[in-house]
Amino acid sequence: MKYHQINSALFVKNRKKFTAEMKPNSVAVFNSNDIYPISADSTLPFAQHRDIFYLSGVDQEESVLLLFPDAPYENQREILFLRETNDHIAVWEGEKLTKERAFQVSGIRTVYWLQDFHKVLNEMMTYADTMYINTNEHYRATVEVETREARFVKWWKERYPAHNVAKSNPILQRIRSVKESEEIDLIQQACDITEKGFRRLLSFVKPNVTEYEIEAELAHEFIRNRSKGFAYTPIIASGNNANVLHYIENNQQCKAGDLILLDVAAEYANYSSDMTRTIPVSGRFTDRQKAVYNAVLRVKNEATKMLTPGTLWKQYHVEVGKIMTSELIGLGLISKADVQNENPEWPAYKKYFMHGTSHHLGLDTHDYGLLHEPMKANMVFTVEPGIYIPDEKFGIRLEDNVVVQEKGEPFNLMRNIPVEVDEIETLMNS
Numbered sequence: 112m113k114y115h116q117i118n119s120a121l122f123v124k125n126r127k128k129f130t131a132e133m134k135p136n137s138v139a140v141f142n143s144n145d146i147y148p149i150s151a152d153s154t155l156p157f158a159q160h161r162d163i164f165y166l167s168g169v170d171q172e173e174s175v176l177l178l179f180p181d182a183p184y185e186n187q188r189e190i191l192f193l194r195e196t197n198d199h200i201a202v203w204e205g206e207k208l209t210k211e212r213a214f215q216v217s218g219i220r221t222v223y224w225l226q227d228f229h230k231v232l233n234e235m236m237t238y239a240d241t242m243y244i245n246t247n248e249h250y251r252a253t254v255e256v257e258t259r260e261a262r263f264v265k266w267w268k269e270r271y272p273a274h275n276v277a278k279s280n281p282i283l284q285r286i287r288s289v290k291e292s293e294e295i296d297l298i299q300q301a302c303d304i305t306e307k308g309f310r311r312l313l314s315f316v317k318p319n320v321t322e323y324e325i326e327a328e329l330a331h332e333f334i335r336n337r338s339k340g341f342a343y344t345p346i347i348a349s350g351n352n353a354n355v356l357h358y359i360e361n362n363q364q365c366k367a368g369d370l371i372l373l374d375v376a377a378e379y380a381n382y383s384s385d386m387t388r389t390i391p392v393s394g395r396f397t398d399r400q401k402a403v404y405n406a407v408l409r410v411k412n413e414a415t416k417m418l419t420p421g422t423l424w425k426q427y428h429v430e431v432g433k434i435m436t437s438e439l440i441g442l443g444l445i446s447k448a449d450v451q452n453e454n455p456e457w458p459a460y461k462k463y464f465m466h467g468t469s470h471h472l473g474l475d476t477h478d479y480g481l482l483h484e485p486m487k488a489n490m491v492f493t494v495e496p497g498i499y500i501p502d503e504k505f506g507i508r509l510e511d512n513v514v515v516q517e518k519g520e521p522f523n524l525m526r527n528i529p530v531e532v533d534e535i536e537t538l539m540n541s
């Protein structure tokens with residue numbers, strides 16, 4: 112790992128929150144992700160499943176976490192299973208968690224090698240009545256491959272057909288959405304690394320630079336600051352590419368006079384940041400670009416203020432839509448008549464702002480959170496309005512990450528990342 116070790120107290124707290132929601136006499140199991148094969152003996156870099164990471168801090172393949180708060184013996188209440196390591200294996204495969212290191216990372220004292228998993232699980236199942244399976248119920252998930260977790264769930268239910276089945280996912284959705292202060296610090300660190308990358312770009316971007324050169328600058332800055340790299344596939348979209356919402360080719364040359372939409376951010380210790388900025392290739396906005404930019408900025412600032420405890424996510428989007436509507440009228444992009452005749456299912460503003468304004472942020476970029484429940488303090492959201500105008504060959508989006516506060520306005524984790532027109536122009540021309 113490139114990141115500094117996280118205090119195990121965080122994972123102890125996270126497990127307590129999870130087990131507090133479990134039914135009496137039940138067992139929950141969480142698996143690592145597979146290492147995804149490419150072909151021959153090539154693999155993609157390992158990316159840990161966020162649930163086992165959240166509950167244990169273990170950032171290693173072929174790991175299993177078992178939680179059984181009502182187990183008859185105390186040393187059976189939390190158990191980790193890890194791939195066996197020793198000095199000899201370490202020479203060939205590199206450093207893996209020893210039992211002692213696993214305790215330091217996770218705070219879990221009972222650690223077995225993976226080959227003992229079925230035997231130990233079987234004993235637990237004879238005591239338990241209910242098994243908590245971990246399925247993926249994220250509102251945006253589409254999963255084609257069978258994950259290690261999914262394979263395990265299939266086997267587990269078949270092997271123990273007489274047990275009750277319960278779902279881990281709703282518990283995780285609820286507890287992962289409200290962040291501990293340690294987690295907010297980690298997201299702040301990711302945001303700070305993103306800031307360094309963005310500032311580097313402000314003195315790098317010039318006419319005729321390519322989108323992939325910009326990507327390379329960011330990757331360099333992120334990794335040298337202990338990030339694994341981008342928290343999600345970067346969007347570096349100059350000119351009209353900004354109007355393709357999921358443009359990820361990043362292979363075009365940036366032309367003088369165009370804008371570049373940058374939806375780019377670093378991860379740190381598996382926590383995401385999620386930033387969007389839009390900057391002028393030549394270092395100066397035109398009057399028209401500036402007018403649209405400042406409209407987006409005003410919507411962002413107003414939308415941020417509404418992320419307060421008790422707000423309902425759906426209603427919030429209706430309110431943001433109203434603010435956007437008045438800005439689009441001000442820019443002459445839609446008329447009052449368009450609004451009077453609009454289809455309530457697809458309001459007039461959606462012609463220029465067709466995506467959502469906010470999502471939860473955390474270990475996943477589109478993090479867990481039950482969107483039908485009111486917002487709570489210490490939830491972390493993005494705020495990301497945009498205006499996309501293919502006829503004028505540019506699109507503008509601005510995105511910050513904010514923490515909902517018990518009282519007052521949300522705390523902006525990206526408060527130090529330049530966003531005002533003057534500041535961006537000054538930095539690009541200094």
Ligand SMILES: [Mn+2]
Binds near residue numbers: 385470493495510
């Ligand atoms: Mn986002």
